[in-house]
Amino acid sequence: MVENTTTHSAAFVRTETLPELDPPVTERGIVKWMRENLFSTIPNAILTLLAFVVIYSILSSALPWILGGVWTTSSLSECREVLDGATGACFSVLTERWNQLMFGFVYPSDQYWRPTLAFVLLFVAAAPVMFFDLPRKLLIFTALFPFIAYYLIWGGTILVPILALVGVIGGVMVYRKLVQSSFAMGFFGGVIAAVAIWFIGGLLIPEGASDNAALQAVPSRDLGGFMLNMMLGVVCVSLSIPLGIALALGRQSSMPLIKWICVIFIEFIRGVPLITLLFVASVMLAYLFPPGTTTDLFLRVVIMITMFSSAYIAEVIRGGLAALPKGQYEAADSLGLDYAQAMRLIILPQALKISIPGIVNIAVGLFKDTTLVSVISMFDVVGMIRGPLSAATEWNGIYWELYGFAALLFFVVCYGISQYSQWLERRLATDHR
Amino acid sequence: MSAITDPPQGSFSLSMLINDTRYRSYTFQAVAAIILALCLGFFYLNVSTNLAAAGLNISYEFLGSPAGYDINQRLIEYDSQSSNARAAMVGILNTLLVAFLACVTATFFGVIAGVLRLSNNWLVRKLMAFYVEIFRNIPVLIWILIIFTIMIAVLPGPRAFRGDEPEASMLFDLFAFTNRGVYTPGPYFTRGLGPEGNGGINWLFVIGVLIASFFATRMVTSRANATQEATGVRPNTLWTNLAIWFLPVIVLLFVLGLKWDIPELKGFNFAGGIKVGGPLIALWFALSIYTGAFIAENVRAGIQAVSKGQTEAAGALGLRSGRIMSLVVLPQALRVIIPPLISQYLNITKNSSLAIAVGYADITATLGGITLNQTGRAIECVLLLMLFYLTISLLISTFMNIYNNAVKLKER
Numbered sequence: 113m114v115e116n117t118t119t120h121s122a123a124f125v126r127t128e129t130l131p132e133l134d135p136p137v138t139e140r141g142i143v144k145w146m147r148e149n150l151f152s153t154i155p156n157a158i159l160t161l162l163a164f165v166v167i168y169s170i171l172s173s174a175l176p177w178i179l180g181g182v183w184t185t186s187s188l189s190e191c192r193e194v195l196d197g198a199t200g201a202c203f204s205v206l207t208e209r210w211n212q213l214m215f216g217f218v219y220p221s222d223q224y225w226r227p228t229l230a231f232v233l234l235f236v237a238a239a240p241v242m243f244f245d246l247p248r249k250l251l252i253f254t255a256l257f258p259f260i261a262y263y264l265i266w267g268g269t270i271l272v273p274i275l276a277l278v279g280v281i282g283g284v285m286v287y288r289k290l291v292q293s294s295f296a297m298g299f300f301g302g303v304i305a306a307v308a309i310w311f312i313g314g315l316l317i318p319e320g321a322s323d324n325a326a327l328q329a330v331p332s333r334d335l336g337g338f339m340l341n342m343m344l345g346v347v348c349v350s351l352s353i354p355l356g357i358a359l360a361l362g363r364q365s366s367m368p369l370i371k372w373i374c375v376i377f378i379e380f381i382r383g384v385p386l387i388t389l390l391f392v393a394s395v396m397l398a399y400l401f402p403p404g405t406t407t408d409l410f411l412r413v414v415i416m417i418t419m420f421s422s423a424y425i426a427e428v429i430r431g432g433l434a435a436l437p438k439g440q441y442e443a444a445d446s447l448g449l450d451y452a453q454a455m456r457l458i459i460l461p462q463a464l465k466i467s468i469p470g471i472v473n474i475a476v477g478l479f480k481d482t483t484l485v486s487v488i489s490m491f492d493v494v495g496m497i498r499g500p501l502s503a504a505t506e507w508n509g510i511y512w513e514l515y516g517f518a519a520l521l522f523f524v525v526c527y528g529i530s531q532y533s534q535w536l537e538r539r540l541a542t543d544h545r
Numbered sequence: 546m547s548a549i550t551d552p553p554q555g556s557f558s559l560s561m562l563i564n565d566t567r568y569r570s571y572t573f574q575a576v577a578a579i580i581l582a583l584c585l586g587f588f589y590l591n592v593s594t595n596l597a598a599a600g601l602n603i604s605y606e607f608l609g610s611p612a613g614y615d616i617n618q619r620l621i622e623y624d625s626q627s628s629n630a631r632a633a634m635v636g637i638l639n640t641l642l643v644a645f646l647a648c649v650t651a652t653f654f655g656v657i658a659g660v661l662r663l664s665n666n667w668l669v670r671k672l673m674a675f676y677v678e679i680f681r682n683i684p685v686l687i688w689i690l691i692i693f694t695i696m697i698a699v700l701p702g703p704r705a706f707r708g709d710e711p712e713a714s715m716l717f718d719l720f721a722f723t724n725r726g727v728y729t730p731g732p733y734f735t736r737g738l739g740p741e742g743n744g745g746i747n748w749l750f751v752i753g754v755l756i757a758s759f760f761a762t763r764m765v766t767s768r769a770n771a772t773q774e775a776t777g778v779r780p781n782t783l784w785t786n787l788a789i790w791f792l793p794v795i796v797l798l799f800v801l802g803l804k805w806d807i808p809e810l811k812g813f814n815f816a817g818g819i820k821v822g823g824p825l826i827a828l829w830f831a832l833s834i835y836t837g838a839f840i841a842e843n844v845r846a847g848i849q850a851v852s853k854g855q856t857e858a859a860g861a862l863g864l865r866s867g868r869i870m871s872l873v874v875l876p877q878a879l880r881v882i883i884p885p886l887i888s889q890y891l892n893i894t895k896n897s898s899l900a901i902a903v904g905y906a907d908i909t910a911t912l913g914g915i916t917l918n919q920t921g922r923a924i925e926c927v928l929l930l931m932l933f934y935l936t937i938s939l940l941i942s943t944f945m946n947i948y949n950n951a952v953k954l955k956e957r
Contacts, residue, residue, distance in 0.1 A: 149667035156666045163668045369574040373581065383938035384931045385895035391913055391930070395923035399595045400588045480684035487901055494686060498902075511694045519683045519691070526682035 177201050177512075187506035205507050206517050213517070216336015216491050217500050223267070223328060227339050230264040233257060234346065242532065244539075265343070268329035271317050279309040295452030332410035336491035338521055344492075345479035348417040352478075353471065355418065356425030357464075361455065363430055374426070381423035386481050389416040394488040413485055421478045428470035432463035465540055472533035476526045483522075493518050592924070607920040608633070614915050616906040618822045629916050636911035637933060643828050643907065644894040650833035651893060652886070655840025662845050673841065680838035685896055688835050693827035693903045700724045721808055721815050727826060728808035731819035735802030747801055754793050762786045824905035828897065836893050840886060847882035848874070880952045887945045891938050898934075908933055 137143060151157040180200030184207065185191040191202035206213070215224055237257035240250035259273040283306030291298030335343065362374035381389070393412040401407060436459060444454035464471075486495030497514045501507060562572045596602060608630040615625050620638045623631055662673040680688070700722050721728040734747050765782050773779040808815045851874050859873040900907040901914055908930060917926040 149665070152665065156664075159661075159664070159666050159669050163666075163672050166672065367570045367574050367577075370577055373577065379939075380931075380935065383935040385898040385909070385934055387898040387901065387909055388913065388927060388930050388934060391917075391923075391927050395917070396927050399592045399924060402591050403594050403598055476682070480682075483684040483686045484899070486686070487899075494684075494690070498690070511691075511698060515687060515691045515694065519687050522684055522687065523679065523682045527678060530682070 181513075183207055188508065188510050189506075201513050202510055203513055205501070205510050205513055209501060209504075209507070212337060212496055212500065213493055213514075214337045215339050216334065216496065218334040219330060219336065219339075220328060220334075223330065226264045226267065226327065230261040231339075231342065233260060233264075234342075242536075263327065265335070265339075266330055266332070267325060267327035269317065269325045270327075275310065275313040275317065278313065279306040282306060282309045295450070295456075332408040335410060337496055338493040340485070340490065340492040341479070341482045344414065344417060344482040344485065345475075347414055348421055348482075349475045349478055351414070351418045352420075352422035352425055355422035356429055356471075357460065359422060359426035360429035360433060363426065364433060378423045378426050381420055382427070386417070386420050386484055387487060389420050390484060390488045392416060409488075409490065413488075413490065417478070417482070420481075421474060424474045424477075425471055428474060429463060429467045431470065432465075432467035433459065435466050436462055468540065469533055469537055472529060472536075476529050479526060479529075480522060493521065596924075601921070603924060604922075605925055607916070607922050607925070610920075612916065613919065616911065618825055618906055629912075629920070632916060633908060633912040633929070636906055636908035639825075639905065640894070640897055640900075640907040640909075640933075643825060643832070643900065643905065644890075644897050646829050647832035647836065647893045647897065648890045650829070651836040651840055651889070654833055654837030655889075656844055658837060658841035659844025659848070662841060663848060677838045677841050680835050681842075685831060685835045686899055686902060689827055689831040689899055689903055692831045693824065696823040696827050697724050719807060721810075723815065724823065725814070726820050726822040728815045729819050729821065730805040730807045732803055733806050735804055750801070751794065751797060754797050758789050758793060761789045765789065822905070824900065824903040827903050828900050828905050832893050832896055836889050836896075839892075840889050843882055843885040843889065844878075847878040850881045851877045883952070884945060884949060887941060887948070891941050894937055894941070895934060 134140065135144075138147060150160045176199045178201060180195070180198055181203040182191050182194050182200055183203050185194055185202070185204040186208055188202060188205070191204055195202075211221065211224060215227060219227070234257070236250075237254040240246045240248065240254055256277070259277045262276070263270060263273040283302040286305035287298040287302030289298075290301040359374050359378055362370050363378065365371045365374070390413065393416040394409065397412045397415070398407075440458055440462065441454070444458040449457065483492060483494045485492050486498060489495070489499075491499060497518060501514060502511075562568050609628050611626050612629045612632040613625050614632070616623055616632065616635050618639060619635045620642060621631075621635060623635050658673045658676055661669050662677070664670055664673075702724050719730050765785050769780050769782045808820075855873055855877065856869055859869040864872065897907055898909040898913075901910040904910065912926050912933075913930045917923055920926075
């Protein structure tokens with residue numbers, strides 16, 4: 113009887129499973145997604161409706177304005193004639209004044225290819241630093257880039273960048289020679305050698321060498337537009353990272369004098385707004401230099417912004433140093449490494465890796481802060497908009513297009529950098545998860 | 546054994562200054578001290594020769610001389626005959642005013658956006674992410690200029706409010722939004738003390754009463770806590786506390802004779818009430834939404850830092866969701882949120898120096914702007930300016946350290 117129940121099932125028991133029914137309409141596809149994500153509760157539904165109202169009101173005012181934009185007129189009145197009362201932006205101010213927004217209004221117009229080329233080369237130079245998979249040989253170009261970019265942007269005699277390069281090479285050679293005995297010897301020896309080469313070479317460059325140079329010399333005060341923001345950002349960030357590392361190490365030092373110099377410097381810089389430091393650059397720094405020397409405003413601003421960001425970067429790196437387990441320091445000591453070796457080989461590679469997101473944040477903030485130079489009447493992109501462009505008779509009374517464009521420029525760069533930083537964080541995560 | 550642990554007793558030789566780790570740090574510090582002294586001396590020499598060449602000297606007498614310029618937005622009495630020090634004081638108060646206002650509203654925006662970024666509503670989440678990314682990645686100076694431009698270009702001039710059928714009208718007949726600023730009703734006292742019965746001492750009374758009410762409610766709450774500890778029944782404190790908050794103040798304001806001065810169109814402009822100038826509003830709003838985006842990220846990180854197990858454990862104990870938030874999640878999240886929040890407040894204070902771009906008379910615009918340009922005392926003005934900001938940030942970071950020590954996890 114037992115086998116009967118299995119072989120001959122009762123007639124009222126189904127032998128084969130029914131095909132699966134589709135889930136009810138409210139539980140599948142877009143309806144389910146909307147029920148779960150947009151209308152799960154009554155407050156949620158209200159929020160969704162509110163969000164729709166906000167999005168609609170933004171789009172309904174912005175879209176016709178952007179889509180109805182006029183790109184090819186030469187003045188605001190002409191643009192308004194073309195629009196004839198319809199809603200639309202006058203983007204023609206961007207096309208007509210593109211060069212001024214990018215390069216400022218005094219950079220010689222037949223030389224625009226030079227900063228453009230330098231900008232393109234910047235990506236080539238930055239690529240091997242940003243992406244580790246690229247061939248390491250490219251780093252040679254990165255090392256050469258500062259000199260090439262200097263020559264392209266400022267022009268003048270080629271002897272100046274070549275001399276600078278020779279000085280650096282000389283310094284590196286002396287460092288290589290002396291570093292075997294001690295790092296401090298090598299470092300200071302290298303610096304002294306480089307400075308000596310620059311000093312002697314500076315005497316050798318003939319007066320007026322820039323007059324008939326292949327590339328016309330452009331003084332720093334002629335720099336402007338978004339180019340100025342990019343230059344300040346790139347130069348100051350790259351200078352302030354080594355300075356920030358030195359400050360962070362100095363702050364952790366066991367030598368009280370060194371420690372307190374670093375602490376006072378960092379806390380002082382972090383306690384004052386960048387604007388006051390820019391005031392120092394524009395009105396006060398000249399008093400600190402020997403009488404008769406004239407340093408141009410660009411250099412003074414670079415000095416102050418570099419000091420500013422190096423203090424912040426030092427704090428980020430200090431965080432990275434503090435996050436390292438104490439065992440790392442002890443392990444380095446037990447291997448018999450001296451301070452410089454321990455730092456270079458054990459501590460800094462790990463601490464810098466931890467600090468990368470923070471450093472990128474500082475870099476983004478610094479790049480945004482380069483707009484502040486417009487307050488001390490340098491004509492960066494915001495300075496151009498507030499000054500010459502608003503004052504121009506053809507474009508008097510145009511705001512949105514210009515500010516929107518400047519905002520877009522900064523958004524693209526800063527958002528790009530922060531996305532890169534997130535990618536880098538994932539890439540560098542070597543711990544097991 | 547002592548022979549091994551004792552340092553070698555050899556005679557001191559000069560090379561030990563470099564090679565012996567016991568003495569090397571002294572060498573380094575001596576070199577650093579000499580370099581520092583040389584730099585300072587070099588700068589001092591340059592400054593004194595440069596100043597002598599320009600026929601100047603370092604002197605703070607200009608602070609006492611008349612400033613000679615007007616300031617529209619001010620919290621204390623000031624006219625163009627007042628001293629430069631008074632102008633700087635106006636600037637300091639204006640800086641503190643806009644910093645305080647922006648801190649309050651930025652926290653408001655930031656908390657809302659941060660909480661909504663974690664909402665389970667997809668659309669709201671994306672909208673808030675959009676807000677945060679847009680505002681964090683565009684310089685605050687551009688936001689200040691954009692909002693200032695909106696104020697000037699979009700809002701009507703006072704002239705639009707005139708006539709029988711005006712183009713613009715006042716909100717509830719109380720508030721006027723014009724391109725020169727926002728006019729709101731202003732309180733004044735008919736039976737108060739001070740000049741014309743309207744001195745600042747009346748407000749001190751009001752603030753004093755409010756502080757007294759605050760401590761009274763604290764006492765009521767702690768007594769309720771004690772009762773709850775002892776008996777397990779919590780007495781209802783809501784109505785007592787509300788009464789303590791509101792009744793004394795209302796009585797005091799009635800005694801002082803509070804009246805509202807409503808702005809009115811007189812001639813070409815509004816008179817009466819309180820005028821909040823366009824630059825202040827632009828700066829306030831721009832700093833709020835810009836910093837709000839940063840605070841939103843801090844809030845989000847703080848809430849996410851509390852592990853989900855905490856919420857679940859509290860739920861397992863039978864707490865309701867409101868109490869879970871206030872007793873379990875928030876105290877832990879605040880420990881993560883507050884330190885970056887305070888550095889955002891510090892950033893607001895420092896960023897308020899951008900007031901100079903829209904002509905709001907903060908300390909940077911008065912002392913570091915007009916006074917500096919009129920008197921030519923660059924070094925003195927910039928030093929005073931830095932001193933002010935340094936004081937503020939040192940105060941704030943001291944406060945932050947005290948707080949951090951108070952909420953630090955007490956381990957072992």
